[in-house]
Amino acid sequence: MSATGAGGQPDVIVIGGGIHGCSSALHCAMRGMRVLVLEKDYPGRHASGVNAGGVRQLARDFAEVPLSVLSMALWHRIAELVDDDCGFTSDGQVLVAETEEELTGFRERVRKLNDLGFTHEELIDVTELRRLVPAVSDSCPGGIVSRQDGAAVPFRATQAIRRKAETLGARVLEGVRVETLARRDGVWTVATSAGAFQAPVVVNAAGAWAGRIAAMAGEPVPLKVIAPMLMITERRPHFIEPVVILRGRKLSFKQFANGTVLIGGGHEGRPNPDTNETILDWAKLAESAQTVWEVFPVMRGASIMRAWAGIEASMPDHIPVIGPSARNDGLYHQFGFSAHGFQLGPGTGAVMAELIATGATNTPIDAFRIGRFQHDPPQSAAAP
Amino acid sequence: MAEASSITTPAELDAAYDLAIVGAGPAGMAAAKEAAGHGLSVLVLDENAGPGGQIYRAITRSPAPGLAALGADYWKGAPLAADFLAAPVHYAAGTTVWSLAIAAEGSGHEIGVSIAGAARMVAAREVILATGALERPFPVPGWTLPGVMTAGGAQTMLKASGLVPDGRVVLAGSGPLLYLLAAQFVAAGANISALLDTTPSANWGRALPHLPAFLASPYLRKGLALLWKTRRSLRVMRGVSAISAEGDGKLASVRFSKGGAAETLPCDLLLLHQGVVPNINLSNAAGCAQDWDETQLCFTPRLDAWFESSVPGVAIAGDGAGIAGAESAALRGTLAAIGAAFRLGHLDAVERDSRAAPVRAELARMGRGRAFLDHFYQPAKPLRIPPQDDTIVCRCEEVTAGMIRAAVAHGVTGPNQMKSFLRCGMGPCQGRQCGLTVTEMIAEARGLPPTEIGALRLRPPVKPITLSELASLPKTEAATRAVVR
Numbered sequence: 001m002s003a004t005g006a007g008g009q010p011d012v013i014v015i016g017g018g019i020h021g022c023s024s025a026l027h028c029a030m031r032g033m034r035v036l037v038l039e040k041d042y043p044g045r046h047a048s049g050v051n052a053g054g055v056r057q058l059a060r061d062f063a064e065v066p067l068s069v070l071s072m073a074l075w076h077r078i079a080e081l082v083d084d085d086c087g088f089t090s091d092g093q094v095l096v097a098e099t100e101e102e103l104t105g106f107r108e109r110v111r112k113l114n115d116l117g118f119t120h121e122e123l124i125d126v127t128e129l130r131r132l133v134p135a136v137s138d139s140c141p142g143g144i145v146s147r148q149d150g151a152a153v154p155f156r157a158t159q160a161i162r163r164k165a166e167t168l169g170a171r172v173l174e175g176v177r178v179e180t181l182a183r184r185d186g187v188w189t190v191a192t193s194a195g196a197f198q199a200p201v202v203v204n205a206a207g208a209w210a211g212r213i214a215a216m217a218g219e220p221v222p223l224k225v226i227a228p229m230l231m232i233t234e235r236r237p238h239f240i241e242p243v244v245i246l247r248g249r250k251l252s253f254k255q256f257a258n259g260t261v262l263i264g265g266g267h268e269g270r271p272n273p274d275t276n277e278t279i280l281d282w283a284k285l286a287e288s289a290q291t292v293w294e295v296f297p298v299m300r301g302a303s304i305m306r307a308w309a310g311i312e313a314s315m316p317d318h319i320p321v322i323g324p325s326a327r328n329d330g331l332y333h334q335f336g337f338s339a340h341g342f343q344l345g346p347g348t349g350a351v352m353a354e355l356i357a358t359g360a361t362n363t364p365i366d367a368f369r370i371g372r373f374q375h376d377p378p379q380s381a382a383a384p
Numbered sequence: 385m386a387e388a389s390s391i392t393t394p395a396e397l398d399a400a401y402d403l404a405i406v407g408a409g410p411a412g413m414a415a416a417k418e419a420a421g422h423g424l425s426v427l428v429l430d431e432n433a434g435p436g437g438q439i440y441r442a443i444t445r446s447p448a449p450g451l452a453a454l455g456a457d458y459w460k461g462a463p464l465a466a467d468f469l470a471a472p473v474h475y476a477a478g479t480t481v482w483s484l485a486i487a488a489e490g491s492g493h494e495i496g497v498s499i500a501g502a503a504r505m506v507a508a509r510e511v512i513l514a515t516g517a518l519e520r521p522f523p524v525p526g527w528t529l530p531g532v533m534t535a536g537g538a539q540t541m542l543k544a545s546g547l548v549p550d551g552r553v554v555l556a557g558s559g560p561l562l563y564l565l566a567a568q569f570v571a572a573g574a575n576i577s578a579l580l581d582t583t584p585s586a587n588w589g590r591a592l593p594h595l596p597a598f599l600a601s602p603y604l605r606k607g608l609a610l611l612w613k614t615r616r617s618l619r620v621m622r623g624v625s626a627i628s629a630e631g632d633g634k635l636a637s638v639r640f641s642k643g644g645a646a647e648t649l650p651c652d653l654l655l656l657h658q659g660v661v662p663n664i665n666l667s668n669a670a671g672c673a674q675d676w677d678e679t680q681l682c683f684t685p686r687l688d689a690w691f692e693s694s695v696p697g698v699a700i701a702g703d704g705a706g707i708a709g710a711e712s713a714a715l716r717g718t719l720a721a722i723g724a725a726f727r728l729g730h731l732d733a734v735e736r737d738s739r740a741a742p743v744r745a746e747l748a749r750m751g752r753g754r755a756f757l758d759h760f761y762q763p764a765k766p767l768r769i770p771p772q773d774d775t776i777v778c779r780c781e782e783v784t785a786g787m788i789r790a791a792v793a794h795g796v797t798g799p800n801q802m803k804s805f806l807r808c809g810m811g812p813c814q815g816r817q818c819g820l821t822v823t824e825m826i827a828e829a830r831g832l833p834p835t836e837i838g839a840l841r842l843r844p845p846v847k848p849i850t851l852s853e854l855a856s857l858p859k860t861e862a863a864t865r866a867v868v869r
Binding site: 042044049050154155156159163232233234258270277279280281282283284285286287289290292293299300301302303304305306307308 | 845
């Protein structure tokens with residue numbers, strides 16, 4: 001059965017309506033491609049809609065830096081790109097050193113980045129740290145600031161990108177679950193809970209469920225489904241502008257304009273990707289609470305209003321899978337962002353569209369190739 | 385004779401219990417007594433200082449002057465509370481329950497509690513949620529003005545502290561409780577200018593088929609006595625619609641329509657009430673399935689004959705299982721405890737069923753007449769779904785009806801997307817005050833039944849806890865296991 005609908009056969013089927021799927025749909029549509037997005041729940045239901053909203057180049061794996069810098073440029077003109085500012089603000093992000101030893105490591109990191117030609121991270125001393133983050137504990141000796149960084153409202157951003165893609169002709173189907181993938185004569189048939197769809201190109205942007213899609217295409221990956229937890233406080237008097245992150249202990253910390261303070265940092269709960277449920281691990285959230293208690297004494301009396309977790313994909317090396325399939329023509333992967341993919345959304349979509357349209361990109365993405373997890377020679381396992 | 389042991393610090397908690405009961409109102413008290421009778425180890429967690437819940441609040445304290453005003457039905461709670469306090473259970477009063485989830489290892493459940501400023505996780509093989517009811521939202525223009533409060537809130541102050549409102553009081557709304565509250569306030573000496581009854585006259589038609597059962601029910605005597613008492617002692621205006629609270633910075637008057645004409649009454653306190661709905665925050669956050677009740681116009685948890693929810697081992701009794709009143713709540717608590725005792729192997733199926741039979745019969749008797757009340761007191765649609773765009777719906781985040789309608793027009797399809805989009809339901813009340821309104825507004829705007837729109841997914845902590853409390857939770861895996869086991 002075929003159910004391609006009124007739009008006719010699309011050029012590209014994107015599986016997954018998170019920020020990455022929607023961004024690839026948008027950039028493909030901007031290049032004139034007909035795009036169909038298949039989303040099993042609703043766009044932004046999982047990690048893309050409920051993450052901490054950090055828009056961060058700071059403290060990234062060196063392999064991600066060029067892509068992150070590209071994406072940052074798009075964030076700074078996001079309102080122009082998607083007709084909505086996505087709640088994006090640019091008050092900087094600060095990586096706080098808790099010890100002199102940590103600060104020494106940071107100095108080395110900034111030097112290496114500068115050698116590679118990147119200047120967005122600046123080492124700061126205790127004076128500048130106290131100026132940027134007056135509430136930080138006296139014991140912290142310095143840190144790194146990335147002044148162009150900031151934060152956005154995740155669900156709003158994902159929705160805005162989706163809507164702009166739709167304005168440009170992309171179709172987004174909600175509540176449609178992909179069941180099988182098969183390729184014949186250069187065309188993919190994607191069988192779903194709502195019938196089959198066909199297109200020459202498929203993008204796997206299925207987040208925590210991307211491992212299943214990759215396996216359907218005969219390309220299994222060691223993807224781990226995770227549930228990073230976040231919690232938010234009641235409104236507090238305004239005391240901090242930039243987003244603050246720690247390296248040694250897991251913490252990210254952000255006060256919104258309304259005064260609420262978001263506390264995250266990557267402690268994980270228990271996900272159930274079959275039911276969409278997550279169960280929180282309060283002992284680990286208590287560790288986050290303890291860290292905040294120590295680093296921001298001003299927060300000790302704050303009330304926690306809500307805690308939650310999003311369902312996300314993590315790779316063993318904590319960097320994503322981006323680029324063409326190693327085994328199938330016309331299949332592209334875009335997943336495994338390992339709980340730091342929100343900022344990369346706009347840029348990665350642009351790179352995917354470039355790859356699909358031109359077969360190449362100037363942005364270095366080789367480190368993200370899926371083949372890094374395939375130890376047998378690719379040609380021996382080529383799809384039939 | 386055995387008696388309940390008070391738990392006042394986390395250190396006094398056992399590592400694990402057969403049964404944890406959340407709430408010490410009629411359902412929780414009855415469940416505790418029943419379960420202890422079958423030999424279960426029972427922990428009762430309740431946020432109030434003493435047993436009784438909302439309906440029998442402060443029942444174990446000696447009657448203060450003015451409390452006689454609460455009436456004979458209130459004092460029915462006294463023997464229930466006495467039985468509960470005589471049962472061999474652990475009873476943690478003044479305790480906040482902020483999380484309920486399936487335990488990480490093995491079977492059973494993990495409950496997050498705060499006692500005396502410190503947090504702990506407690507393990508229980510079975511859980512009965514007896515979290516009762518809360519007042520239905522009453523989103524009308526001006527309902528956020530100082531001087532406007534819920535009638536139930538005022539009743540809480542009367543019961544807990546003997547506080548009687550000063551100045552000119554107007555009560556407005558509908559539902560059997562409104563008349564009870566009016567009678568209690570009159571008896572306590574409040575100066576009530578008027579009771580504005582917003583029950584739509586069209587409800588008579590809907591309720592009429594259920595009238596015979598109501599006439600034969602225990603509600604009738606109670607209801608008539610109340611109505612008689614209230615009518616005699618205060619000015620009741622019926623057929624009222626389009627209520628709004630007015631004033632500059634604080635309440636000065638209430639404006640309303642009656643028979644097509646606008647009227648204004650000056651007042652110092654406006655008490656709003658249009659019925660109660662199940663308090664499902666904890667069951668919702670624990671993942672218990674729930675359905676829209678077309679008659680009571682609210683979400684109720686999906687339960688089996690033993691009040692067990694879709695989450696195995698979590699039962700829901702009392703008004704939290706659907707509004708049925710205090711006496712039914714106690715019976716449902718008893719049945720839920722019998723079900724838990726059976727699942728834990730303390731009763732076989734024959735013992736369970738024979739033990740339950742008379743309770744079920746009594747519950748059926750108590751339920752007679754309920755359908756009439758549910759239909760008769762359905763609140764008017766314009767008082768549930770604000771027609772004016774500038775009426776606040778989410779008080780915590782100051783989200784208006786117009787913003788919600790605009791978001792639906794923008795493609796927001798459900799309350800969870802709405803929450804992400806507008807923050808409604810994200811404030812300290814966790815959607816208690818706006819959840820139903822938001823679902824009904826989206827349903828109306830999209831032309832779909834509320835059951836297809838669904839409810840806000842609630843997130844723990846269901847009640848706020850402080851950062852310091854959370855930091856006090858044992859953190860290492862070994863420490864957690866020592867506590868949770």
